[in-house]
Amino acid sequence: MHDQAALLLARTQFAFTLSFHFIFPSFTIGLASYLMVLEGLWLKTKQAVYLDLFRYWTKIFAINFAMGVVSGIVMSYQFGTNWSVFSDRAGPIVGPLMAYEVLTAFFLEAGFLGVMIFGMKKVGPGLHYVATCAVALGTCISAFWIISANSWMQTPQGWTLNSAHQFVPAGSWWPVIFTPSFPYRLIHTLIASYLTTALVVGAVGAWHLIRGHATPQVKKMFSMAMWMAALVAPVQILVGDQHGLNTLEHQPAKVLAMEGDYRPSPDGAPLILFGLPDSRSAEVKAKIEIPHAGSLILRHDPHAPLQGLTDFPRDEWPPVPIVFWSFRIMVGLASLMLLLGLSSLAARARRGLYEWGWLHRFALVMGPAGFVATTAGWITTEVGRQPYTIFHVLRTADSVSPIAAPGVGWSLAAFAIVYLAAFSAGIWYILRLMAKPPATGEPDHPDQPTHAAGITPAPAIEGGRA
Amino acid sequence: MIEPDPTLALIWAGIIAFAIAAYVFMDGFDLGIGILFPLFKVGKERDQAMNAVAPVWDGNETWLVMGGGGLLAAFPLAYSIILPALYPPIIAMLLGLVFRGVAFEFRWRDPRHRPVWDFAFFSGSAVTALAQGITLGALLQGIHVEGRAYAGGWWDWLTPFSMLTGVSLLIGYALLGACFLLWKTEGLVHEDARKLAKMLAPLLVLAIAAVSLATPFLSGQYYKRWFAWPSVLATAQVPLLVAIVAALLLWTLAKGRERAPFFLTVALFLLSMAGLAVSIFPDVIPGRVSIYQAAAPGVSQAFMLVGAMFLIPIILGYTGWAYWVFRGKVGEGGYH
Numbered sequence: 001m002h003d004q005a006a007l008l009l010a011r012t013q014f015a016f017t018l019s020f021h022f023i024f025p026s027f028t029i030g031l032a033s034y035l036m037v038l039e040g041l042w043l044k045t046k047q048a049v050y051l052d053l054f055r056y057w058t059k060i061f062a063i064n065f066a067m068g069v070v071s072g073i074v075m076s077y078q079f080g081t082n083w084s085v086f087s088d089r090a091g092p093i094v095g096p097l098m099a100y101e102v103l104t105a106f107f108l109e110a111g112f113l114g115v116m117i118f119g120m121k122k123v124g125p126g127l128h129y130v131a132t133c134a135v136a137l138g139t140c141i142s143a144f145w146i147i148s149a150n151s152w153m154q155t156p157q158g159w160t161l162n163s164a165h166q167f168v169p170a171g172s173w174w175p176v177i178f179t180p181s182f183p184y185r186l187i188h189t190l191i192a193s194y195l196t197t198a199l200v201v202g203a204v205g206a207w208h209l210i211r212g213h214a215t216p217q218v219k220k221m222f223s224m225a226m227w228m229a230a231l232v233a234p235v236q237i238l239v240g241d242q243h244g245l246n247t248l249e250h251q252p253a254k255v256l257a258m259e260g261d262y263r264p265s266p267d268g269a270p271l272i273l274f275g276l277p278d279s280r281s282a283e284v285k286a287k288i289e290i291p292h293a294g295s296l297i298l299r300h301d302p303h304a305p306l307q308g309l310t311d312f313p314r315d316e317w318p319p320v321p322i323v324f325w326s327f328r329i330m331v332g333l334a335s336l337m338l339l340l341g342l343s344s345l346a347a348r349a350r351r352g353l354y355e356w357g358w359l360h361r362f363a364l365v366m367g368p369a370g371f372v373a374t375t376a377g378w379i380t381t382e383v384g385r386q387p388y389t390i391f392h393v394l395r396t397a398d399s400v401s402p403i404a405a406p407g408v409g410w411s412l413a414a415f416a417i418v419y420l421a422a423f424s425a426g427i428w429y430i431l432r433l434m435a436k437p438p439a440t441g442e443p444d445h446p447d448q449p450t451h452a453a454g455i456t457p458a459p460a461i462e463g464g465r466a
Numbered sequence: 467m468i469e470p471d472p473t474l475a476l477i478w479a480g481i482i483a484f485a486i487a488a489y490v491f492m493d494g495f496d497l498g499i500g501i502l503f504p505l506f507k508v509g510k511e512r513d514q515a516m517n518a519v520a521p522v523w524d525g526n527e528t529w530l531v532m533g534g535g536g537l538l539a540a541f542p543l544a545y546s547i548i549l550p551a552l553y554p555p556i557i558a559m560l561l562g563l564v565f566r567g568v569a570f571e572f573r574w575r576d577p578r579h580r581p582v583w584d585f586a587f588f589s590g591s592a593v594t595a596l597a598q599g600i601t602l603g604a605l606l607q608g609i610h611v612e613g614r615a616y617a618g619g620w621w622d623w624l625t626p627f628s629m630l631t632g633v634s635l636l637i638g639y640a641l642l643g644a645c646f647l648l649w650k651t652e653g654l655v656h657e658d659a660r661k662l663a664k665m666l667a668p669l670l671v672l673a674i675a676a677v678s679l680a681t682p683f684l685s686g687q688y689y690k691r692w693f694a695w696p697s698v699l700a701t702a703q704v705p706l707l708v709a710i711v712a713a714l715l716l717w718t719l720a721k722g723r724e725r726a727p728f729f730l731t732v733a734l735f736l737l738s739m740a741g742l743a744v745s746i747f748p749d750v751i752p753g754r755v756s757i758y759q760a761a762a763p764g765v766s767q768a769f770m771l772v773g774a775m776f777l778i779p780i781i782l783g784y785t786g787w788a789y790w791v792f793r794g795k796v797g798e799g800g801y802h
Contacts (some may be wrong), residue, residue, distance in 0.1 A: 073531055074560045077560060080534070080538060084546035085615070091538050091542025099532075099535050099539040106528045106532075111525045111781065111784045114521030115521070118800075119791055122801075168766065
């Protein structure tokens with residue numbers, strides 16, 4: 001009965017608004033923790049370089065946070081506007097998880113953000129640090145709940161149906177909150193945020209090193225970012241591997257789509273490096289593969305048999321080419337991140353961290369890699385869950401609101417125009433802030449309600465009539 | 467526990483009503499400042515008006531997420547009928563919130579394009595207020611429901627009544643914003659806010675009267691609820707109190723009081739919500755779905771209630787602290 005065009009448009013709208021939204025919180029999570037570290041180091045060591053960096057990145061944080069908030073409110077209503085059947089049926093389970101996100105995280109972040117950005121002179125450094133820590137903690141709690149809800153949709157358990165055909169907890173909430181994929185997904189996502197932030201900070205540091213501003217602040221941020229990349233990129237690859245094994249256990253068709261394994265491999269699956277998946281003929285065309293390496297990675301045994309997608313009914317396959325390619329983009333970028341981290345260690349060992357020009361150019365190019373890899377990872381796991389919203393239990397086609405295609409098309413166009421206008425401006429402003437190196441005695445946020453009347457701390461205040 | 471529980475449903479209706487009330491008056495005053503923004507002079511005056519709410523708008527808006535997320539969690543059936551039914555105004559509200567939210571940051575970052583972001587701040591705030599008022603009116607006039615889904619048309623929400631509620635809420639938020647500035651600022655903004663509040667207060671009283679007079683004639687149910695004997699003795703207290711508070715509001719404005727008008731306007735909002743409760747309780751979709759039918763199963767509402775009982779007082783505590791940090795008046799350069 002469902003209108004296929006309306007379904008496709010609703011999915012496109014959700015994918016568009018969610019992909020755009022998650023760019024901001026993934027940076028917020030990492031940057032909030034980075035700011036907590038910077039302010040903590042400043043309080044501990046009293047070195048001004050940390051305060052300069054704290055103020056520099058707080059301005060960028062404020063813009064990014066605002067974009068995360070406004071694009072996030074859209075998400076909290078879009079479940080109802082476009083996925084009303086899902087909301088009615090899964091509301092009793094995913095609703096409380098998101099309500100806890102609001103109660104434990106959103107209020108905490110928003111409540112302390114004002115003090116964190118504007119309140120240093122009002123409350124003093126000690127209480128101000130409490131506010132910074134509260135915001136950083138809030139971002140992590142937020143990730144906990146929303147990933148719990150997402151993981152329940154990926155690997156649902158502990159539910160039963162009531163008389164209104166709603167999914168409800170069968171008994172305890174523990175199995176609902178802690179589903180089998182939840183710990184892997186949470187750790188993988190949090191580390192991705194830290195890595196994304198490290199790459200951005202590293203790229204900004206690298207840019208100023210290339211431009212010849214090797215100031216103490218620039219060196220400090222570049223060094224901190226490269227430590228983070230060197231330490232966290234290998235951890236992330238290990239965690240990702242474990243997450244993949246967990247997915248193989250609970251959502252095998254998703255992993256087979258990621259690998260491009262259409263046919264069963266009774267004597268061990270190859271590792272397909274590249275190729276063109278064709279679901280109609282159920283084969284990967286023009287592929288380059290390493291024999292047995294797939295089974296070696298997934299089963300830790302080169303001759304372990306592996307299923308193929310043809311073992312599953314055709315209407316349970318995810319869209320293979322999207323999952324196959326987004327997975328490769330993520331893994332490819334992760335390899336480059338690892339290489340960057342290792343290169344920085346080599347440079348550090350040879351005292352070339354602030355001198356090696358190619359390292360700086362490499363770090364600069366890798367600046368956006370975290371965002372791309374994170375988005376590709378989410379596309380892999382979300383598209384890989386298709387054709388279901390709640391895996392194996394509720395189909396996407398049965399989740400959508402009864403809104404006709406023209407209505408959804410109209411709203412999708414409006415979202416596209418508004419997001420592109422508002423967020424490209426925001427990203428432009430962030431880039432402009434990044435283009436200037438942090439100064440010694442870096443000024444506070446220019447929108448500065450704590451200053452006494454008459455003291456205008458930044459030129460941005462002037463020129464209102466331009 | 468896997469079916470709805472009437473006691474929990476009633477408690478959660480109270481919590482959601484509290485969240486909506488908190489949202490309406492807290493985000494109401496910063497949306498109101500956005501609505502009045504073009505009336506303030508470019509430069510220091512506008513900076514000062516925005517600085518009055520810059521540290522708190524984010525927390526204020528979180529109550530909207532609480533209202534939406536809470537409705538999904540506690541009354542999923544209501545959430546999944548109301549949002550598709552009011553699709554165009556809801557999407558318009560979300561887009562309006564995008565513009566006014568980013569304007570808080572962007573206007574300071576780009577002096578050359580500040581007029582653009584000032585306009586985004588104004589139009590985003592105004593669209594949000596109108597859309598929320600229209601949503602309320604469309605809900606009151608009735609939604610066509612079949613089974614567990616919205617079954618009406620694309621334009622059902624657009625009627626003279628919903629336009630009236632839209633404009634009324636716009637006026638209400640504008641008055642809240644003006645009264646907030648009257649309380650929290652000094653100098654030219656303060657003087658402008660006083661003039662605006664004096665103009666807007668009678669308009670809001672007229673708007674409340676118009677909506678109140680129109681509502682009972684929307685359907686038989688509302689008329690009976692308000693005018694049936696002897697319950698009219700109780701319901702009549704609401705308009706009576708509105709009249710008293712409105713008179714006090716006009717009087718305190720005339721006397722040049724700075725803080726009282728804000729709280730009296732909040733009281734007008736709360737009385738309007740009480741009137742709304744008289745009209746629709748215990749329905750969440752008037753005449754179609756009650757809170758008992760829409761409620762999530764007991765197991766879900768009980769789980770959330772444990773957290774809400776502890777967390778909402780804590781939230782109110784640190785929100786209060788954040789307001790206290792930025793107490794006092796805002797001068798031309800920001801909070802003193």
